[in-house]
Amino acid sequence: MNKMFLLLCAGVIGMAIAAPSVPCGVPTVQPITNRIVGGQVARPGSWPWVVLLVDDLGYISGSGVMIDSHVILTSAQHFEGFGYNLFDLDLRLWRVYAGEYNISTTDPHEKYYHIKRVVIHPGYNITSLENDIALVITTQPIQLNDHTRPGCLPDPSTQAPVGSVCYLPGWGGTATTGNEEVMNQVDLPIVDDSICQTHFPDYLPNTELCAGYENQHKDWCWDDLGSPLMFKANNGAWVIQGLASSGGNCTTADEPSVFEDISMYTQWIRTTMEDAGYPYQY
Known part of the structure; x- marks a missing residue:
């Protein structure tokens, strides 16, 4: 799907900085882990680090994962590919939706944030998709709560x-x-x-x-x-x-x-x- 995203009535961006005691990778709502044919609807709040990326035209670009109250990890393809690059995009109009669940309504825990900067991996190749990774830096800190918290980087x-x-x-x-x-x-x-x-x-x-x-x-x-x-x-x-x-x-x-x-x-x-x-x- 690539439909117009119309969540234009989301609340004011939160300004609170999360306490350091908020752990990474620990949701307050446990995800469903049974395996069925095809995908299944997720429980609200069970993947609180996943954010929705909406482009400057109001379309869903894809998703990312929060690893800090200011930092989103995602694919470089959102910002550079054949016929477009980071400098063509009006990042001021992009939105990062945290606490999102239902895209057709304004969810109780949903807030959107603006993008300050995007850092694409210097080795990213739009043809081979080598190093297809980017960091999105938000203008304001993402407010952490039970439905919005970071995921953990691996070691x-x-x-x-x-x-x-x-x-x-x-x-x-x-x-x-x-x-x-x-x-x-x-x-x-x-x-x-x-x-x-x-x-x-x-x-x-x-x-x-x-x-x-x-x-x-x-x-x-x-x-x-x-x-x-x-x-x-x-x-x-x-x-x-x-x-x-x-x-x-x-x-x-x-x-x-x-x-x-x-x-x-x-x-x-x-x-x-x-x-x-x-x-x-x-």
């Missing part, structure tokens, strides 16, 4: 091994299998790199993750671009393992998909956040 001890089941939440199309107005989620297992190399000859195993199914009718859709692939670590916190980058086709849903492997970018993310004045806290 070597929290990498999801092959066979691990991850979850991708977002507002992408459901190919008529669900309610497209609310956040949905789909379970996607990590699979061996060789599977994606078979389906996608330009797959980059050093910086990308392969997750999903062959002929299982489960996949993400284009409006899920930049959505996080979440893995529950042994300590119970949800960790951002990947970002939806390419291969998402919920119409056929007969192939796995390609995600940026966030564990390979943690140093760049931390350094960039530090340089922007918002060091990673967790």
Whole structure:
């Protein structure tokens, strides 16, 4: 779906800075973790780090994941591709919706924020989609609460091994299998790199993750671009393992998909956040 987003009556942007005691990756509403055919509607507040990105024309661009009260991690494709680049966009008119659930209504916990700056990975390649990652810096701090809180960056001890089941939440199309107005989620297992190399000859195993199914009718859709692939670590916190980058086709849903492997970018993310004045806290 790529429909006009009309949430023009959202509340005034919150100015409160979150207390340091707010943990990353720990929702107050537990996500649904049973696996069914296709995706399913997510519980409100169960993925509180997922934000909705709306472009300067009022259309849904995709999703991102909050890692700080000022910093969103997402796909570089939102801002640069064939025929458009970061300098063409009027970022002043873009909106980041946190606490979002139902895009057809103004949710009780929903607030929108404006973008101050976008930092695209210097190695991003619009053809190969190598290093398809960007950081969005918001003008004002995102107000944290039970429905809006950060996700955790991974480290070597929290990498999801092959066979691990991850979850991708977002507002992408459901190919008529669900309610497209609310956040949905789909379970996607990590699979061996060789599977994606078979389906996608330009797959980059050093910086990308392969997750999903062959002929299982489960996949993400284009409006899920930049959505996080979440893995529950042994300590119970949800960790951002990947970002939806390419291969998402919920119409056929007969192939796995390609995600940026966030564990390979943690140093760049931390350094960039530090340089922007918002060091990673967790």
